[in-house]
Amino acid sequence: MNIKRAKEEIINTVKAYLSCDENGNYKIAPIRQRPILLMGPPGIGKTQIMEQVAEECNVALVAYTITHHTRQSAVGLPFIEKKKYGDKNYSVTDYSMSEIIASVYEKQERTRLTSGILFIDEINCVSETLAPTMLQFLQYKTFGNQKVPDGWIIIAAGNPPEYNKSVREFDAVTLDRVRKVEIEPDFEVFKEYAYKQVIHPSILQYLDIRRENFYRFETTPDGIFFATARGWEDLSEMLAVCEELHIPVDAEFIYEYIQHDRIAKDFANYYELYNKYKKDYRIEEIVLGNYSESLIASLKTAPFDERLNLAGLLLGRLGRSFVEVQNTEKYTEQLYESLKVYLEQLPSSETRPDLLLKEIIENEEAELTHKKQEGLINRKEESSKRKSLATLKKYQEVLRTESGNTSMAYDTVKRLFGEEKEARKKGIEKTSGELDNAFLFMEKSFGEGQEMVIFVTELSINYYSARFIAEHGCKKYYEYNKNLLFDERREEIIRNIEM
Secondary structure (H helix, E strand, O other): OOHHHHHHHHHHHHHHHOOEOOOOOEOOOHHHOOOEEEEOOOOOOHHHHHHHHHHHHOOEEEEEEHHHOOHHHHHOOEEEEEEEEOOEEEEEEEEOOOHHHHHHHHHHHHHOOOOEEEEEEOHHHOOOOOHHHHHHHHHHOEEOOEEOOOOEEEEEEEOOHHHOOOOOOOOHHHHOOOEEEEOOOOHHHHHHHHHHOOOOHHHHHHHHHOHHHOOEEEEEOOEEEEEOHHHHHHHHHHHHHHHHHOOOOOHHHHHOOOOOHHHHHHHHHHHHHHHHHHHHOOHHHHHOOOOOHHHHHHHHOOOHHHHHHHHHHHHHHHHHHHHHHHHHHHHHHHHHHHHHHHHHHOOOOOOOHHHHHHHHHHHHHHHHHHHHHOOOOOHHHHHHHHHHHHHHHHHHHHHHHHOOOHHHHHHHHHHHHHHHHHHHHHHHHHHHHHHHHHHHHHHHHHOOOHHHHHHHHHHHHOHHHHHHHHHHOOHHHHHHHHHOOHHHHHHHHHHHHHO
């Protein structure tokens, strides 16, 4: 199955294993709660979906790469304990608590979450001395003499033997006690994820054309060469920063992330062409509606791949605006929730209005710090929350200088938040205008041709564009969405490009 389906399976498992009856007992007894064993190639996203599942299910996450552990840290250190059996005293070997089990209890105390996921990665790549411990862990949910607490779901991951020489095969007895989930790379699933994570447009456009290069793992006499989903995502973040800092990018640089010589060179050539088209066609001017008829005329005779790249560049530029609108929506929502708490407390509070808001800010800052330390908030949410807190501090300063009583404070906050809503409205209108301009340009240049099919299809697939259009509408999108048969024509176009 693909990684998206695997994530759904894990979410459903968390819900089922944590479900209790009217007496508070688990509907599936802990002894019957089989650990999940994810088997798939490296760099496919197994660790990332654990973080996503924990966040979406509101449970804690403790993750370990077991190859970094010794038998002592996993099982615990031995010590001599005095015990009495019958009339005689004996010295007996016992074990301290496993570092991993201790981490579970510490996570519970810090997060105040009693349920969670214990994720053990590379479980089939352990040393010979640790292998029996891992089998015991999967079969009996224990490390040494310590049991994994109830309410914690065990998920392990490993690589098939063709990807790792250190792999150890599990016996049938162990496999009969786990739920084995085999994961395969799937570009369409990655693409859906990539849009949401704002992967660099050049990477998405390249992989859409060269899908066979999305995930490659080749063993040759000269060594191992590979390209993985993790490599593309990490390269994406670096590309964005390099562009911002004007750092040059070449094939050798790309090979540091995509360790497959041919693919690295191929993408380097594409990335150079991508930047050339971006400069030549002045994409920023197109979305503002500033372009010449001569440009449209030149496109009609341009090679097909060049026209397709232009459509991709437009999508990438619009994508930035869609993301900005979504970030503003989230920021405004968080700001509203904080102000709602403030205005609810304001009438009955004896604290000065600006000092009351200061208390709320300090409480929210402390909560944000706690969530960040425990991995309970992602970077986007953190960024949005920090922006909201910065705005609240500005409001506090205005309240300190302008508002002396409750009534005045209410009016001040209402006025200030009204300015935020107006800015949000202008951002939506700006993005709607850019989308309309892009459609008009595509219409004049390509009509209902293949380029328009790709353009509208990608708007439908992209999380941010689809959400923006659903909430704010786009007349041209609905017209073409109704008239064009996307799926069949898009697949035909991709096949033609690959030939």
